[in-house]
Structures are given as structure tokens and as C-alpha cells.
Amino acid sequence: MAKTRRLTPELVIETAARLANERGDVSQITLTNLAAELNIRVPSLYNHVKGLEGLQRDLTVWGLQQLLAITREAVLGKVGRDALLAVAHAYRAFAHAQPGVYSLVLKAPPPEDAQLTALSNELLMILQLVLASYHLEGEDALHAIRGFRSVLHGFVSLETSGAFELPLDRDESFNRLVAIYLDGLSKN
């Protein structure tokens, strides 16, 4: 019976992410689940995360970092409409790849959590920069960010929760929605 050190923070969080994505629903990540998956006892988890709440918080950070990374990569070398389309597709791809983690990421960060808030702001800043290259600034840009986030989150959230059941191409639905919004933005 080994008391040897085997777990790394990465392994713990990635296992948790896998469980979250397999189960879909965040409420179904339990410390019991995670401990079993890692072959340790539940109380031993407290050496790695600050309880269930801490685990979810760590998962959120992890997810935001991933989303940030693929968003940065998506907009690299792009401006204007191309960049916005790239953001849209990166966002949706992230939600598909990490359905369980996704639902954590979109929650507003608690203001007292500096790291979460910083990550969240970084994402917003990217959007703001991209919209600036779409000739939107000031209050117009802020309204546009809200609108764009709403469009992306709304579609992706309904889609991953199974609300779009009809045998109708979801890619097409998404492309139309994004196109309509971006067209509308540029006609102000």
C-alpha cells in the first residue's frame, strides 16, 4: 500500500476535467468520483484541492486558460470580420471539446478572485481589440461585446444542452446566426 507520491496538480485537474466532460453536468463531478478515478481515498484529495468548491474553481481557471489559448491562436494574423468569425468558431469548438468544463467557464468570476477575474478580463480585451479592428469603439464596442458574447454563449449553451434536436444542420444554423449578427454590427 503505497504512500508514494504519484499525483501532480495537472493529473488531478485533467482527470477532473475528463470526468466533467464525460458526465456533462458539472453537478456530477463528486470528490468520490474523482478520488476513485485517481485511486486514492476521498480525504486525500484535500492535499490537492480546497474541497469541492476549490476543485470547481481550479477547473474554471484551467478551462479559461484553454479558451484563452485557442482564442489567441484563432485571431493570430486576422483582423475585422475574419477575426470575429475565427473567435466564434474557436469558442464553439471549445464548448464541443469540453462540454462539462464549458459550463463552469462562462459563469461570472467572483470579484474577489483575482486570477479568475484577470483571465476573464483578458478574454474581454481580446474581443475589444478585435472589435476595434471592426471599426467599433467606445460604448458601441461594449454593446457589441455583450451582443457577440450572447450570440455565442446562447447558441453553444442550447446546443450542448441538447435543445436543438431537429435533424437540421447545426453548423448551418450557427453560421447563419453569426453572419447575421456581424452583418448587423457593420451596418451602424
Next chain:
Amino acid sequence: MAKTRRLTPELVIETAARLANERGDVSQITLTNLAAELNIRVPSLYNHVKGLEGLQRDLTVWGLQQLLAITREAVLGKVGRDALLAVAHAYRAFAHAQPGVYSLVLKAPPPEDAQLTALSNELLMILQLVLASYHLEGEDALHAIRGFRSVLHGFVSLETSGAFELPLDRDESFNRLVAIYLDGLSKN
């Protein structure tokens, strides 16, 4: 110590709704909470709801009925763009009035639950009729329904979860978003 009948199904579900709305997060409605609020013991709740899952399901039905009612009322005597705007504002008003119940209502109904599925379909049918009066039919209408729902749900969900923190008028953001989408729909 009274074993007298005091509770009605309405009282139970409305108390649960109040708790859900006060706490915001659905995961924080507990049978313990609800029983305390009703001044009965937890097991006695099982005379009224089929466990926690049944309670949430009943709340969902209740919420859908409300949403359906205010949507019907909103579109009464309206067609085309007027009707769609009315639906949008009714939807948002519902989410503001019932933030806790709202998060239950938007989940895709389990196919085996006939009542939930029926209510959900009724809402979709209203949307479909309204869009038909906006000169959208067939696949175009289906894509449009997805888009419209995404817009509404996305904004309202982010808004009620506290994601729009900046001191920028949210009504204005919402109106712009909806206007952009509806404009885009009519220009196909």
C-alpha cells in the same frame, strides 16, 4: 402537533419557486430548505413531490406554463417584427422575475416526459407562427428559431448570471442585439 392538511400543491411549488429565485442557483434548493420553509419534516415532502428530481421537474413545468402564458399574451394581436419584439421582452422579463426558475426552464425536456415535451413544443410553435408572419418558413424558419432562441437565451443567461458588470445600460444592449438580429432576418 397537527397532522391536519395545510399544504396545497400550489403552495409547495410556489414556495419552492420563491426559494429558487431568492437563491438564484438551482442547486441550492434543498428538500431541507423547502421543508423548513413549509414547517414540515423533510420526509413529509414526499407526500407532495417525487423527491428532489420530481420537485425540479414540477418547478420546470410550472415555469414553462408561466413563460408560455406571458408569451401568448405578449404576441396577442401582434404580427411580424412587433410580435418578435414582444416575445423578446416577455422572455427577458420572465427571466428577471424568475431567475432561479429560468435556469430550469431552458433545459431540453427529457423525451420521455410527455407533459414537458408538449409545453416545450407549444413554445416553439408560437415562435414558428410568429416567424411565419415575418415571412420565414421551412428550413429558414427553423434556423431562425434557433438563432432567435440563442440570442434571447444568451443575453438573458449572461445577464442573470452577473456577467454584464460594466455600468452600461443593459436594456440598450439588449435592444440593440435583438434589433440587429431581426433586421438581419428580414434581409434574406
Next chain:
DNA sequence: ATTATATACTAATATTATTAGTTTGTCAAG
């Protein structure tokens, strides 16, 4: 080689949901 620390463990407790079985008002039928 020795020691400090990280990390695993067991044991115990609190919270919540659930089931089983019992009691007692209430209401309607005779």
C-alpha cells in the same frame, strides 16, 4: 544518515436525500 515535508491513510462527523413504517386528522358514505 537524518530529518522535514508532502501526501497518503483511518476514523469520525455533518448534511442531505431517501425509504419504511406508523399515527392521526379529515371527509364522505352509510
Next chain:
DNA sequence: CTTGACAAACTAATAATATTAGTATATAAT
């Protein structure tokens, strides 16, 4: 008015989960 069925409350017991306290040991550093 009595009585009997039923609805709806109760207590008691169990299971799942999270959490804390305290202990033991392998690994890493000195």
C-alpha cells in the same frame, strides 16, 4: 352521528457525499 378509508403528517433508519482531525510513511533535502 358513526365509522372507515385516505391523505398527509410523523419518527426512525440508511446511504451518499463532503469535510475535519489526527496519524503514518515515502521522498527529498541537508
